Amino acid sequence: MIRYIHLRQFSSCGLKFIDTTDLCTDDIHRILWASLDLKAHSQTLGKPLVNRRVTLLCQRQCGCINFVVQSALKNLGADLRLMVAPRWELSRYRRDVGRFHSLYSDLILVQSRNHKRVCELVDGANATPVVNISSHMFTPLHGLGLLATLQEHFGHLDGLTVAWLGPLGNHLNTLLYLLPKLIQFKVGVHLRYNCSPRPDHPGSPIVKQRSLSICETHNTSIQELRDPAETIRGADVIATAKHRRETVRIELKMTETAKNGWVFLHMLPRWEGDVCEEVFTHKNSLVWKLHENIYYTTMAVVMGLLENYKPTMSKPNFGKITH
Numbered sequence: 001m002i003r004y005i006h007l008r009q010f011s012s013c014g015l016k017f018i019d020t021t022d023l024c025t026d027d028i029h030r031i032l033w034a035s036l037d038l039k040a041h042s043q044t045l046g047k048p049l050v051n052r053r054v055t056l057l058c059q060r061q062c063g064c065i066n067f068v069v070q071s072a073l074k075n076l077g078a079d080l081r082l083m084v085a086p087r088w089e090l091s092r093y094r095r096d097v098g099r100f101h102s103l104y105s106d107l108i109l110v111q112s113r114n115h116k117r118v119c120e121l122v123d124g125a126n127a128t129p130v131v132n133i134s135s136h137m138f139t140p141l142h143g144l145g146l147l148a149t150l151q152e153h154f155g156h157l158d159g160l161t162v163a164w165l166g167p168l169g170n171h172l173n174t175l176l177y178l179l180p181k182l183i184q185f186k187v188g189v190h191l192r193y194n195c196s197p198r199p200d201h202p203g204s205p206i207v208k209q210r211s212l213s214i215c216e217t218h219n220t221s222i223q224e225l226r227d228p229a230e231t232i233r234g235a236d237v238i239a240t241a242k243h244r245r246e247t248v249r250i251e252l253k254m255t256e257t258a259k260n261g262w263v264f265l266h267m268l269p270r271w272e273g274d275v276c277e278e279v280f281t282h283k284n285s286l287v288w289k290l291h292e293n294i295y296y297t298t299m300a301v302v303m304g305l306l307e308n309y310k311p312t313m314s315k316p317n318f319g320k321i322t323h
């Protein structure tokens with residue numbers, strides 16, 4: 001079963017971008033570099049995917065990420081076929097679903113509630129590239145958009161501390177596999193996440209142990225904390241996503257212990273229990289910048305799969321410039 005893709009052709013089985021499990025540091029940097037380059041040249045990019053057939057297979061029509069993906073593909077000039085099929089996951093022959101769409105597509109993007117079913121569809125798609133928009137396990141386009149936003153804002157990634165006060169689900173799983181690998185041979189990006197002691201809490205993220213093993217080979221750390229105040233203390237980034245009763249509501253007073261110049265990120269849509277209005281609309285909030293950058297990381301992944309896109313701008317320095 002193919003579950004990942006380094007952005008290059010690696011076998012006769014084709015190209016897949018399903019999760020962030022096996023992306024290495026160079027792969028992550030390559031995607032971020034391409035996304036920032038595409039953003040810088042968006043006015044002169046043209047329509048490089050004209051005559052490329054792209055199928056967008058969604059379990060549901062609504063959702064911010066589906067809209068972002070559709071917009072990115074249309075602006076690249078792709079011949080987009082949107083299929084809203086709530087019951088495709090229930091098919092007994094999900095590999096056949098992948099094989100069928102591969103006959104009529106140069107690229108398949110899929111959104112599902114179940115990651116295993118995405119992988120089964122991938123098995124059937126043969127050499128046709130497949131991108132996971134989101135599943136219950138991973139949201140790779142969101143995670144890459146977050147990193148592009150931090151690189152753009154801070155000018156580097158090393159030494160940053162990200163405090164996650166959102167649900168222990170697909171967004172956190174994605175970051176647990178991305179953040180420890182961002183920097184080699186220097187201090188990496190540290191991640192703290194709030195783990196509520198409530199009886200109905202789902203427990204630690206299911207990818208926690210593997211992500212901790214990644215930290216052993218990179219100069220970085222992951223901490224699971226019970227106290228939201230301790231989670232935020234000294235953090236450069238405060239991030240969350242829509243949740244209900246899984247963690248605390250972020251209030252402006254809580255940011256007083258964060259580092260000066262902290263920034264706030266939210267994986268839309270939001271709910272009134274996620275964050276107060278003062279933080280969401282604060283001058284340090286990068287929510288809208290984040291979702292703009294998810295648009296360009298989507299472009300970067302798709303262009304890397306279909307066109308072997310090579311940036312023309314100088315490669316960003318993901319570590320601090322020291323003299």
